[in-house]
Amino acid sequence: MMRVSVASAFRPAWALPSPAGPLLDPTGARVVLGDHVAGNGLPVPIAPGPSTLFGPRGICFARSDGPFLVADTGHHRLLGWRQVPQTDNAPADFVIGQPDFCTEGCNAKRALGPATLNMPTGIASDGQRLAVADAWNHRVLIWRSLPERSNQPPDLVLGQPDFSCGLANRGGRLAGPDTLNWCYGVTISDGRLFVADTGNRRVLVWNSVPERSGQPADLVLGQPDMIAHDDNAGTGASAVGMRWPHAVAVVNGRILVADAGNSRVMAWNGMPNADGAPASFILGQKRFEELDHNRAAYDPTERALQMPYGIAVRDGTLICADTANSRLVGFPLDGMDMDAPATTLAGQNGFGAKGDNRWKAATRDSLCWPFAVAVCGDLVAVADTGNNRVLLWEAAP
Numbered sequence: 218m219m220r221v222s223v224a225s226a227f228r229p230a231w232a233l234p235s236p237a238g239p240l241l242d243p244t245g246a247r248v249v250l251g252d253h254v255a256g257n258g259l260p261v262p263i264a265p266g267p268s269t270l271f272g273p274r275g276i277c278f279a280r281s282d283g284p285f286l287v288a289d290t291g292h293h294r295l296l297g298w299r300q301v302p303q304t305d306n307a308p309a310d311f312v313i314g315q316p317d318f319c320t321e322g323c324n325a326k327r328a329l330g331p332a333t334l335n336m337p338t339g340i341a342s343d344g345q346r347l348a349v350a351d352a353w354n355h356r357v358l359i360w361r362s363l364p365e366r367s368n369q370p371p372d373l374v375l376g377q378p379d380f381s382c383g384l385a386n387r388g389g390r391l392a393g394p395d396t397l398n399w400c401y402g403v404t405i406s407d408g409r410l411f412v413a414d415t416g417n418r419r420v421l422v423w424n425s426v427p428e429r430s431g432q433p434a435d436l437v438l439g440q441p442d443m444i445a446h447d448d449n450a451g452t453g454a455s456a457v458g459m460r461w462p463h464a465v466a467v468v469n470g471r472i473l474v475a476d477a478g479n480s481r482v483m484a485w486n487g488m489p490n491a492d493g494a495p496a497s498f499i500l501g502q503k504r505f506e507e508l509d510h511n512r513a514a515y516d517p518t519e520r521a522l523q524m525p526y527g528i529a530v531r532d533g534t535l536i537c538a539d540t541a542n543s544r545l546v547g548f549p550l551d552g553m554d555m556d557a558p559a560t561t562l563a564g565q566n567g568f569g570a571k572g573d574n575r576w577k578a579a580t581r582d583s584l585c586w587p588f589a590v591a592v593c594g595d596l597v598a599v600a601d602t603g604n605n606r607v608l609l610w611e612a613a614p
Contacts, residue, residue, distance in 0.1 A: 240547040241611065245581025245582035247609055249305050267312075270291075270605050271290070274290040275339050278301065279347060283298060285300070286340050288600075293336065311367040311369075338402070350413075355397045356383065359373050359374070375412070391445075397412065397421075411467070415461055418447065454479055459476045459483070468550065470486075470488060477525055480508065481508070484500070499555065518558075522546075526588045527587065534550065536592070545564055546559035585603030588600045
């Protein structure tokens, strides 16, 4: 059955989206990385190089003065800038995952090893250590000190017994506390490591950043125990289960998970102390039991989401990459509760609008399937995945 979008002029006042405040500087991004466009406005063919990107899905300010890192997912590599880039298309200083800047291919077209990557996605740092979700190798790589040179190998691996293994759930039928399956997101916060173990429909928590390879997790969210891996915990949409968790953010003890497959953000008001603890509330849906994209409507609103993949926190605001609506929405943390509305917006002209680049050519203030957000002070980095670029964008004044 085809859904029809009713023009705003014919909707009753109660059905119209609320006005949106600006989330980011309305003039657009300060710096654009990977933006290579021909004179006709179309992207040029993407060949790997020090300043090109192909479907980037992860970004990280390791420290305020650098390095700045991007998971150049489609090229199966990490690009690193020793300082935060200040000019458009600034070339990276080092690469991890490929022998040089001009080579591509999963695992560098060779045997799996410590410095090879297959669809790297999430990146996280606490200013000292670096963690990378090497999604299609079903592992998380950890550097005890921030890498500074090309192909500097990580110190340990999670999800696998060693650096030469890369099977989902270590080749087993069930999940476990030390296995991973398509792990797309990773976060280091409050001394803990959080991993969005997407293919197992769960989030794993280590109470301290692991010190040895293959170390098992201490807690699981999204499943009743460490071996279950069913969609939505096998019970349908609820306060416990997840479908395609992709990113985790932590603020003031509150745990937030972008549950992309259920088009919602799950929130725990405190750190859970038991496996499968139910969420306190959700954003993007009216009730825990609902899971339709945009609440079964074509157009979004300030309360509806469609496959949100990335989240980050800045100055009292949860920034959500509402990926399939090609926008960023901002939710105030103060008083946040069940079904709270967003109040600020970037990438679209109003809460009721959607469309890749607003159905036009890409501009410095448009988005196409943004997958990740990272924050450093007033600067917000956006993995503008569908446009094959990264935006460094100042927060709205």
